[in-house]
Amino acid sequence: MDVTTLYSIGELSRRTGLSVRTIRFYSDSGVVAPTTRSPAGYRLYDLDALLRLELLCTLRELGMNLATIRRVLDRELSVAEVAAAHADAMDVQIRVLRLRQSVLRAAARSGSDPEEINLMYRLTRLSGEERRRxxxxxVEGTFGTTDADAAAVAMVRSATPDLPDDPSSEQIAAWMELAELVGDEDFRARMRRTAGRQAAGRGLGIESDAGEELMDVTRRKVAAAMESGVDPLSDRAAPVIDDLIHRFAEAFARTPDTQFRNWMARQFEEAHDPLVDRYWRLVWLVNGWQVVPNLLPVYPWLIQALRKDRDA
Structure with a gap:
C-alpha cells in the first residue's frame, strides 16, 4: 500500500479539528477504524476513513447521536432518512423554544411571579387534544349533555379556542385568561344565560319596543364612538349617551333620569354580559382571527356608559 495515501492520527486531528483523544475513541469504538498500522504500531487511516470522520463531525454538529451516525456510516440508514427524522425532531424543539420565549415575554409584560409562570408554562404545554378537552x-359543564341548548352548544363549539404551536405572548396571555374563565362557575352561569339567547336569535324587549329606527341610530352612534376610541367612562362619551337616553325616554314616554338610565342598562345587560363578550374577544385573539371594529358588539360599550353614573 502506498503510504502517501495514509494519514496518522495526528494528521486526522489537524484536518478535522478533532482532538487525538476523540479520534482514538471513535477508532476504538469501531466507528472509524484504522486502515492499517505503521511498522512502529501507530494507527494509519486512508482517505475513506478521513471522509467518514468528516461526515461524522457534520452529523454530530447536526445533533445526531453516535449510534445513529454509525448506522449511517455502515449504510444501514441513508442520510436522507436520518435527515428527515432529525428535521422533524428539530421542528418540535423549535416549537418548544418559541413557546418558552412567548411565555417569558408574557411573564415579563405582566410581571408574573414564579407560581404564575409555572402555571402559564404548564397550561400552554398542554397538547391540542388536552386543550380541546x-x-x-x-361546554358540558355549562350546557349539560342534553339537546336543550343545542344551538348554544353549536355556537360555542364552532369557535373553539385553538392555541397555535408557536403562540405570541398576547395569545398566551389570552389563553391563560380563557383557561381561568372557563373554570369559573359564575361565568358558566352567565354564559348559559347569554349564549342561549344569542344562539336562538331572540331579540331584547327593549329592541322591539324602541323600534328598528331608534335601534339603528343607537348602533351607528355607539359604533362611531368605539371606532373613534371613545372610552365609555370618559367625558367624551357623555354627549353620545345623553342623546340616546333622551331618545329612548321619548320613545318610552319616560323621564330621562338616573332611574331610567339604570333601567336601560339592565335591559341591554339581559343579552350582552360584558364577561361573555370578553370570552369571545379572547377566543378571537387565541385563534388569531382579525378583530373587525364594525363587527364588535356595541352593547358592552353602551352598558358601561349607562352604568357610569349608577351611584349618582
Missing part, C-alpha cells in the same frame, strides 16, 4: 369540559 378543557373546552369540552367547559
Amino acid at each position: 378543557l373546552i369540552d369540559d367547559f
Whole structure:
C-alpha cells in the first residue's frame, strides 16, 4: 500500500479539528477504524476513513447521536432518512423554544411571579387534544349533555379556542385568561344565560319596543364612538349617551333620569354580559382571527356608559 495515501492520527486531528483523544475513541469504538498500522504500531487511516470522520463531525454538529451516525456510516440508514427524522425532531424543539420565549415575554409584560409562570408554562404545554378537552369540559359543564341548548352548544363549539404551536405572548396571555374563565362557575352561569339567547336569535324587549329606527341610530352612534376610541367612562362619551337616553325616554314616554338610565342598562345587560363578550374577544385573539371594529358588539360599550353614573 502506498503510504502517501495514509494519514496518522495526528494528521486526522489537524484536518478535522478533532482532538487525538476523540479520534482514538471513535477508532476504538469501531466507528472509524484504522486502515492499517505503521511498522512502529501507530494507527494509519486512508482517505475513506478521513471522509467518514468528516461526515461524522457534520452529523454530530447536526445533533445526531453516535449510534445513529454509525448506522449511517455502515449504510444501514441513508442520510436522507436520518435527515428527515432529525428535521422533524428539530421542528418540535423549535416549537418548544418559541413557546418558552412567548411565555417569558408574557411573564415579563405582566410581571408574573414564579407560581404564575409555572402555571402559564404548564397550561400552554398542554397538547391540542388536552386543550380541546378543557373546552369540552367547559361546554358540558355549562350546557349539560342534553339537546336543550343545542344551538348554544353549536355556537360555542364552532369557535373553539385553538392555541397555535408557536403562540405570541398576547395569545398566551389570552389563553391563560380563557383557561381561568372557563373554570369559573359564575361565568358558566352567565354564559348559559347569554349564549342561549344569542344562539336562538331572540331579540331584547327593549329592541322591539324602541323600534328598528331608534335601534339603528343607537348602533351607528355607539359604533362611531368605539371606532373613534371613545372610552365609555370618559367625558367624551357623555354627549353620545345623553342623546340616546333622551331618545329612548321619548320613545318610552319616560323621564330621562338616573332611574331610567339604570333601567336601560339592565335591559341591554339581559343579552350582552360584558364577561361573555370578553370570552369571545379572547377566543378571537387565541385563534388569531382579525378583530373587525364594525363587527364588535356595541352593547358592552353602551352598558358601561349607562352604568357610569349608577351611584349618582
